[in-house]
Amino acid sequence: MKKTNMSADVGRAGTLSFVHAADLHLDSPFTGISGIDPELGERLAKATFQAYEAIIDLCVDEEVDFLLIAGDVYDSADKSLYAQVKFIEGLRRLETVGIQVFICHGNHDPLDGWSASLTWPENVHIMSGEGAEVVEFNKEGETAAVIVGMSYPTQHIVKNLVKDFPRKEDNWPFTIGLLHCSVGSNPEHDPYAPCTLQDLRELNYDYWALGHIHTPSIVCKEAPVVIYPGNPQGRHPGETGARGCFFVDVSSGGDTSTRFIETDSVRWHIREISIEGLEKEGELIESLQSQLDDIREKSGGRSAICRFILKGRGPLHYILRQEGFLEDLLRLLREGETWSKQFIWIERIENETFFPVERELLLKREDFVGDLVKIVEGLKTDEKARNEFREFLSPLFFSSRNGRKYISRIDNEEMNSLLQRAENILLDALLTEEDNEN
Known part of the structure; x- marks a missing residue:
């Protein structure tokens, strides 16, 4: 277990403050935009960088002690040169005012991905991928916080990395875990470095700065405080609503207050x-x-x-x-x-x-139209029928290599929507034909 010391030049006396961000996905393209205007495309291409700049501005304006970034700084393992340069420019702004930065890498930007040969500012500490690393943060000559973190050495991490983190020692002050991982189950994201809330609690840390889940959420409000800040800029229709980061203030007595800051x-x-x-x-x-x-x-x-x-x-x-x-x-x-x-x-x-038309009346019909509506209703409400239907569709998702590239698993909500749309199309054709015959 490697130990490192870093010190702050700014910050408010007697308190500890930091910004917790994650999943910047710099240079990520906006998806789902059809018929895009070139001028609009140029505006959207800058959005993830503008969100990052808003995070840097927040750190400077609030005079925080440090910035935590919990993985996926970039959108892919082969980071674009432009994204790397812009990222370092922001870190250098923090260096000029004495704000430290602690980074762990995740599944989109593992340590074995390509990186340009650029010089990192001295205020930046990147967590090792060889095991959990303990970094002591010093302020006013004393250790004010301990940050324990680990980066992904490679992209696909299915091991519970929390099991490799050390328990908080008796002489440690406010202790933060920094990790890109999945706590519990979340159908919207692949389970990278999966762990449980109990795993986090057993280590007795004060705060867990997590990344990977893009929707902002406070998993646990009491010690340990466990937070996903979400991504600072939504990139597609599945990422609606406010996006940002968390500003965290720790009193001299160890009380923690958190505030979500919009950056999109x-x-x-x-x-x-x-x-x-x-x-x-x-x-x-x-x-x-x-x-x-x-x-x-x-x-x-x-x-x-x-x-x-x-x-x-x-x-x-x-x-x-x-x-x-x-x-x-x-x-x-x-x-x-x-x-x-x-x-x-x-x-x-x-x-x-x-x-x-009244769908309830169609369900009572004893003809082809009635049978159609009954079949759809059964698929929407009968679990056995739904499972048999999913089994029928499974070759699309598992047997075809090309299919897996373009088709994602369908949850129950999307399944109901697709079934209803299919019913609508068929009813439109059938009932319109009835009208024409009459």
Whole structure:
């Protein structure tokens, strides 16, 4: 177990303060943007770097003692040269004001990935990948904190790394664990370096600065405080809502207070809009425009990317199904938007509306239409039927190498949505044919 000493030149006397960030994913492309405008693309390419700069600004403005970065600084093991240079520029800003930086690497930026031959500032300490490393942080001539951390030596770590961390010793002051890992189960992320909350508690640390889960969350509010700050900039429709980092203040008595700080410059929004009660195209346009106005008003000056999902039953469903209508609607709503400091971009409009009929009545029909609705209902509500259906689909996910590259596992919520959409398509065709025959 290696021990290192680092000292601070700034910070508030009698207290300890730091910023906890993770999953910067510098130079990560925004995904899910269709028909992207080149000017918009240029703005989005800067978003992860702007979030990083906001973190550096926060450290300087708050005069913190140090910055913790819990893995995935970059988006891939072969980090871009541009991303590495911009990252070091931010660290040098902190060096000029005496703020220390402690970094552990994760699955996207393991130690065995390519790195340019660049000189690291002296205020930076990168955790070893050979085992848990203990770093003493000195302030005003005394050890004010102990940071214990470990980097990923390679990309795929399935071992519980927490088991290699030492227990807090009696003479250690405020002790922080720094690691990129999965606590418990989270279906949205692969289980890298999996561990349990009990594993963390057994080491008797005061704070766990974690990375890997992109949604900000406080896993445990009491000692040990366990936090995922999430990524500082959302990059796709699955990363909606505020993104940022945590500012942490520790009193002389050891009491810990935390505050989430927003750092994203572009925010993702998904809004569901019901067509029930809407009869004309103009009413739909007004409803969507109202949503845009609401997003702009509540954005805090930042830009936004929106996805609208149209739901419900109503006569507008017939119009929405017309070829080219959604494309025209999207073009109309995007028209006039300029890439100013604050922009609102509609990424797409999805039609999940239903044929304007009572589904309960269709379930009672003793014909092909009734059978269709009963089958879908069974797949949505009967666990045995759902499992058999998943087994039928399994070759898509496991047997085909190409399929695995492009198709991810479908959770129950997405499965229900896909089943409903399939039912809608079939009912539209069948019931429209009935209308024509009548």
